[in-house]
Each structure stands twice: as C-alpha cells, then as structure tokens.
Amino acid sequence: MGIFAEIIVDNQSSNTDTLYTYKIPFDMKDRVKIGMRVMVPFGKGNKSLQGLIINITNSINFDEKKLKNISDIIDEDPILSKELIELGIWMRREYLAQYIEVFKTIMPTGITQKVKQCIYLLDSAEEKMDDIQSNNQKKILDYLKENNGESLENLKKHLEINHIHSSIKSLINKGIIDIETKIEQEVNKKSEKFVLKLFDNENMSEALKKINSRAHKQKEIIIFLKDYSVIKLSELIEMTNSNNSSIRALEDKKMIKIVDQEVTREILNKEFNKTNNKILTEEQRICHEIIYDSIIKEFDDKFLIHGVTGSGKTEVYLQLIEKVLSEDKQAIVLIPEISLTPQTVERFVSRFGKKIAILHSKLSLGERYDQWRKIKEGKVDIAIGARSAVFAPFSNLGIIIIDEEHENSYKSSMNPKYDTIKVAEKRCELESSVLVLGSATPSINSYYLAKNGVYNLIEMNKRANNQNMPDVKIIDMRYELEKGNKSIISEDLYSEINSSLNNNNQVILFLNRRGFSTFISCRKCGYVEKCPHCDISLTYHKNKGWLKCHYCGFAKKPPEICPDCESKYIKYFGIGTQRVEEIVKENFEKNPVERMDLDTTSKKNSHEEILNRFRNKKVDILVGTQMISKGLDFPNVTLVGVVAADLTLNLPDFRASERTFQLLTQVAGRAGRGEDKGSVIIQTYDPNHYSILYAKQHDYKGFYEEEIQLRKAFNYPPFTNIISIVFSSTNQKSLENITKRVSDVIIKNIEYKNSKFDINNSIVGPNPAPIPKIKNKYRWQILVKANDKDLNMIKNIIYWVCIKNKYNIPINQITISIDINPNSVI
DNA sequence: AGCACGCCGACT
DNA sequence: GTCGGCGTGCTC
Numbered sequence: 001m002g003i004f005a006e007i008i009v010d011n012q013s014s015n016t017d018t019l020y021t022y023k024i025p026f027d028m029k030d031r032v033k034i035g036m037r038v039m040v041p042f043g044k045g046n047k048s049l050q051g052l053i054i055n056i057t058n059s060i061n062f063d064e065k066k067l068k069n070i071s072d073i074i075d076e077d078p079i080l081s082k083e084l085i086e087l088g089i090w091m092r093r094e095y096l097a098q099y100i101e102v103f104k105t106i107m108p109t110g111i112t113q114k115v116k117q118c119i120y121l122l123d124s125a126e127e128k129m130d131d132i133q134s135n136n137q138k139k140i141l142d143y144l145k146e147n148n149g150e151s152l153e154n155l156k157k158h159l160e161i162n163h164i165h166s167s168i169k170s171l172i173n174k175g176i177i178d179i180e181t182k183i184e185q186e187v188n189k190k191s192e193k194f195v196l197k198l199f200d201n202e203n204m205s206e207a208l209k210k211i212n213s214r215a216h217k218q219k220e221i222i223i224f225l226k227d228y229s230v231i232k233l234s235e236l237i238e239m240t241n242s243n244n245s246s247i248r249a250l251e252d253k254k255m256i257k258i259v260d261q262e263v264t265r266e267i268l269n270k271e272f273n274k275t276n277n278k279i280l281t282e283e284q285r286i287c288h289e290i291i292y293d294s295i296i297k298e299f300d301d302k303f304l305i306h307g308v309t310g311s312g313k314t315e316v317y318l319q320l321i322e323k324v325l326s327e328d329k330q331a332i333v334l335i336p337e338i339s340l341t342p343q344t345v346e347r348f349v350s351r352f353g354k355k356i357a358i359l360h361s362k363l364s365l366g367e368r369y370d371q372w373r374k375i376k377e378g379k380v381d382i383a384i385g386a387r388s389a390v391f392a393p394f395s396n397l398g399i400i401i402i403d404e405e406h407e408n409s410y411k412s413s414m415n416p417k418y419d420t421i422k423v424a425e426k427r428c429e430l431e432s433s434v435l436v437l438g439s440a441t442p443s444i445n446s447y448y449l450a451k452n453g454v455y456n457l458i459e460m461n462k463r464a465n466n467q468n469m470p471d472v473k474i475i476d477m478r479y480e481l482e483k484g485n486k487s488i489i490s491e492d493l494y495s496e497i498n499s500s501l502n503n504n505n506q507v508i509l510f511l512n513r514r515g516f517s518t519f520i521s522c523r524k525c526g527y528v529e530k531c532p533h534c535d536i537s538l539t540y541h542k543n544k545g546w547l548k549c550h551y552c553g554f555a556k557k558p559p560e561i562c563p564d565c566e567s568k569y570i571k572y573f574g575i576g577t578q579r580v581e582e583i584v585k586e587n588f589e590k591n592p593v594e595r596m597d598l599d600t601t602s603k604k605n606s607h608e609e610i611l612n613r614f615r616n617k618k619v620d621i622l623v624g625t626q627m628i629s630k631g632l633d634f635p636n637v638t639l640v641g642v643v644a645a646d647l648t649l650n651l652p653d654f655r656a657s658e659r660t661f662q663l664l665t666q667v668a669g670r671a672g673r674g675e676d677k678g679s680v681i682i683q684t685y686d687p688n689h690y691s692i693l694y695a696k697q698h699d700y701k702g703f704y705e706e707e708i709q710l711r712k713a714f715n716y717p718p719f720t721n722i723i724s725i726v727f728s729s730t731n732q733k734s735l736e737n738i739t740k741r742v743s744d745v746i747i748k749n750i751e752y753k754n755s756k757f758d759i760n761n762s763i764v765g766p767n768p769a770p771i772p773k774i775k776n777k778y779r780w781q782i783l784v785k786a787n788d789k790d791l792n793m794i795k796n797i798i799y800w801v802c803i804k805n806k807y808n809i810p811i812n813q814i815t816i817s818i819d820i821n822p823n824s825v826i
Numbered sequence: 827a828g829c830a831c832g833c834c835g836a837c838t
Numbered sequence: 839g840t841c842g843g844c845g846t847g848c849t850c
Contacts, residue, residue: 013827020850
C-alpha cells in the first residue's frame, strides 16, 4: 500500500549506514516488496546503486520533494524474508555492525550483482565534436570512438584524467554522450547440454538403415542410446568414445536433439546407500520425544543435549529432522567447519537422499549460489553447513540443530562478529522454530544457561552400543624428567604405542599447538608463572623478553631459576606436531606415520585423503592437532596419546581450562570405538589440574561445578560479558593518543550513565594488545566487562564514540575492531 | 566510500 | 579559460 520504501544502499561506509527513503514510482507500486533488491540513484551524481528494501511505508517525516524515485527492480520475488530482515536489523545492534556488513553475511556472496556504467556516443556526436575545447573531453571522445559503450571503470583506468566526472558531465550536457546503467549478474546459472532421443526402440533398426554404412560411430551411438531416453552430452561422448561431429550428424538427421538444460552444480556426486532409522535406546527415545513435542506444538523452545561421546546424538537429530519434514517444515543442521567432512554429510544424505543443500567455506561462488537458490526455491528441505548456514533462506523453518555447540568456530571473527548460537536463538524466536544444541562437552556458558532454565537440559549418559568409556591414564612428566627421560614421549606412552602396534591396532597422537605465544614452566616441579591478579598464566613476549598478563597488563622478567623449587630447568615450551611426527618416526621406524594439521591439509582433498589412508590402515600412527579430535570413528584405534595437555591449559585465556577439558574428552572419545577396549594416555606437567582429573573420570558435571565457581569468583562469563575493542594503525604515536582519548571518553560516559559502575575492575586498558603488532600495524586494546544489565548502555556508548564518532576524535586515522564476547581475548 | 564543489595557484 | 591538487561535507 505504501508509496515510500526504506532502503539500505550498497555503499560500505559508516557514514551511509542508515536507511534511505525513496519514492516508489506508480507503475512499480504493485511489484515492489520488502526484501527485494532495487536500483536507486544515490548521491549528487545520482550514481546507480543496489539497494535492499527493508520497509515500505506511507508516512515519512521528510520533505517529499527531496526524495528520489527507485529506478529499477532487480528481483522478481523478495530474496530475503521479513524474518531474515528482522534478524539482520537485530544483528546490527547486537554486534555493532553496519547494515551492509550484516546483509552481505545473510545473503550469499554469489548473489550480489555488479553495476556497470556504460558510456555511449550519441548519433549527433560527430557534428558537435569540433566545438570541444577541452583536452580531457577530446581524449574521452577519442577513446569512445574506438570503444563505444565502454564502462566508466575502464575509462578511468585507460585515460588518466583527474576530474573525469566533470568532463563527462559537461559532455552529457552538450548532448554528445550518454550514460547507461547495466546490471551484471556475477554468477550465472550453469547450464549443460543434454541429448534427447527422438526415435523409439522399436524402429531402431529403421533408424540404423538411414545411417551411412561407413559411419560406424553414429550407429554405435544409436545402439548405445537404446537404454536411455535422455543423457548428458558429455557423458554420451565419454561412454561411446565419440566426438561432437558424429553427434551433430545425428542431430541433422533428426534422430536426436541437443537441448540446454539448467543444472545445479552437484556437490554430492557420489551415490550413497540408503539407511533406515535405527531403533532408539531408552535415553535417545526420551530425548526425541521431548523435543518432538515442542515441534508439533510450534513452540520456540531451546534444548541443550548433553550426551557423552558415542551416545548417539546424531541418530536423534536424524529422526527429529524426519519429523520436521513430515510437518512440511525445514531443518538447518550446523556443524563446525572442521568436521564438515563427506563422512558427516553422508549420514544425512544416506537417510534423506538428495533433498539436502550443503554450505561451507570451500564452495566456489557459483556453488554457493546454487545451494542457496535450491533452498530459496524450496527444492531442498535440509541445509547442512558451517555457521553461515544459520541464514539458510527457508520459508517454514522447523528446527535448527547445532552440533558440537561448544566449538569456537561458531563465533565469527569477521564483521558482523556474531555468535551463531545467539543468532540461531533469535531466528528460532522469530520463526517459532525449535533450537537444539548438542555436545558431549557443552560450553560452560550453554550449560549454565541450561541449568538456569534458559535451555531445556537433556542428559544422555550412556553410549548407544554399551561400549565402556576408555581408560585414561595420566602421566606426570615431571617424574619422567627425574627418571632421566628427556624425550617428549614418556616410557608408558612408548610401551603402549608398541603394544598397540604389535596387536595390529592403530594409534592417534594428539598435540594442540596453537596460538602464537609460548609459556614458561619448570620441568622439575611443573611451576608455571601466573599473574597474581587474574589467575591466568603469563605469556612470554619475545620482543621485550617479558612475562605479561593479557588481562591486567601486569609484567615481570622471567625467572632464571624456578621460584618454587630453585631448579634451573626453566623451559620455554614450543613443541609442535611437526616435531612430534619427527620423534615418532625416529622411534617407530617400521610403522608409517602421518601428520594431520593445518599445514598438511591446505589442499582441497588432502583432509579426506589422509583419513582414508588411515582408515585403510596404510598409516599406523596419526599425529595431529584438534582436527583429529572430533567426530572421527576408527574402530582400529585402541590408543590415544595426548603429548602435552599443558599446551592448551596454559593459554592466557580464562577459557583455557574449559578448552583443555573439552579437547581431552573429545580426543579420548576417539579411542576404543571398535570391539577392543580403548585406552588414553595424557602427558602433563600439571597432573593434578582439575580439568585433567575430571577428563580422566569422564566427569563433565564435576568439571562444570568447579569451573563455574571460578568464573563467578573472578567475574568471567557467563557472569559477565566481555567487550574487546582493538585499535590498530601503522602510526604508533597517533594510535596511542587516539586510543587513550577514546578510552577516556568511554569511561567518562559510563561513569555518567551509571555512577556505581566499577571502572577499576571492569575496564582493562588501554594497553598494547597481546599481539602488539600484526602485519606492520600496531595494536592497542581495551577490555570492558559488562553485566547483562549494563551491556546495552555500554554498547551504545561504544557505538557513539567508536562508530558514529560523536566526540570528533580523529578515529578515521586508525582502525577499530569491536568484538562482543570474543572467543578469546588474545 | 565516492563524489561534487570550492578554492588556489600555475600554465597557456 | 583550463588543469591539477587538496580539503570539506553530503548522500533519501
């Protein structure tokens, strides 16, 4: 009904991050809808820009005469539903991002179109040309004589003219040239040639007679086509070993016809055997029933399934999806990028066939676009993918399942820096869908919310096939050193590897070498330097030779002898998987060893190839990072060794214990999946740390209770929110100045809004960031702790200071990155 | 972010 | 009158 449209324009600038109002021309009135993309004139030059319609309205508080008209409609139908638009608007506020950033995340990259401004000489140009005085204008006309209709972009590139716009404008005014806007679809639908058979099998012999007796190939093709009515041209050529000319000849004889047919680029080209529902265990059945109840009642309930490794969560997901589909609704399944392997996808495809779209980061633009369109057009009912699949454009969403919900890849590190779980929650609320989170080791945050009634908690404590949990042995590496074993492999681990290999079983060795910094620790007593204020291990900063706390800025020189036991075996730790691989190879010369980490899996299928070699027993020992810690199911693996549990434990992050517990539990879950009982060996210098002890006992709840106490005592999430603001610039001096000015203004504003706010304990910094320089840019950081009550107030202040620049601080000289509840503060 | 516009100085 | 350089301010 409305006559005005509120539009986001495709102009990436914080200054244009608002809704712009345009008039809807009378003839477009019935076609324009919310969620459509349109073309609008923008700015003084009326440059044609893409816009997304957010709202249509009758009333404006604006001078109507100033409004411009929408110039064109791009989409026949809206590409975003009202719910997804609302979700985007919510995300913008929640994560302090721009409209454009948010909607480019929600829409597939492959769908954005390019706009070209093409410049044409008018018919009458020749006569008027002689009057031109300006050299620049002459240059433009000369160029256009050769390249009529060339794009403005290319004109700029080829003719180095400074004020090209004013020259072009005066040429337009003189009636010599004209600009036309062309929309270019960046991704084209892929089409493929198919061969149709135009004869019946009965009169095949008749058809054969018409073919020259020397044309053997054509006859062969006709005979081959007996079993097909339609076949891909490429396939036909390959199968009959023929070429295009014989096929064209047959087409001329009207025996076959070649047609273009649009295809979606197929990702799953393998055929999978169909699997059927398994009979659920009692625990699975109860879990299924509770959630199913919410689905049919169309409640937007949220569930957290805490199920031990091997408890069969996936089977529950599968049967829930089946129910959702039978209600004519659709399902989204989110999986961490790292475990989005063909094996995972296979479980879904083998149950539901090809009504599945798969979205992940390694897809090409075209592939992504195709998957997105299949969802949009209702050709599939299930979308599986990494975090961005949460935006899959289903029209009647029934359920979102987030597997391994504790994984940190669910938090985006790019703008908008969204948390997939929160976004999924919001989307489920908007669309009355059910949210299911699942994990063997839920994040402390999610479990806390479940315990406090935000999520419905469902526990699954038994393994589905009644296997026992593997035995876990903790090896005290300090003792190992005392015994004179300076190797990174303890005697116990060595002998267990030996016996596993002798029994023809396989071994996984795990070492999580991540992050940039090393910590220092005493090899005799295990002492680790910690910050006296923060209960977090200090990080060794190589450039300054200091030990430093990343939370409060505390710093000291590293000790030369251990402050605890006075030993001089102070060690800077820094082993990685590569060194482990080397050492294992030296020790077990006869057994093939392979390493799987980011370095060895950069090629497209290398991930799968390594796992296949391991599955086929071409490899006996697999060394790897967390890549090997989840979802893999190798029945021959009886031993899992954790080379150094301390690596994650001593990361300077309040989530270090949580990460360690999760990793150890997940890794341990890889052992003993077949008939033989598995065992796990954890090597550590800190054998009494609670996260290691609880992991040994497979005791999640015990770990949770202890960890949540610490979080409360030190006021960390989930009891507070952490906002990290990182400032960066190549200019060290101005960076420090500006950062301090911004920081002051923020603090003053917070104090003004809430005089009771505990500035001292809630704001850390400004300090040089834990990584003070990346790619030649210096970095400073402010950390703000904000409870739920203050969060919006503080976010608002940050918005006005750091984004809208209300206080005229020269922030345009630096880059500001705001992360709300970041994965880690490093 | 672009882009126009205005102002200035330099060059024909 | 034309051209380049640079700072400022706006975009429905």
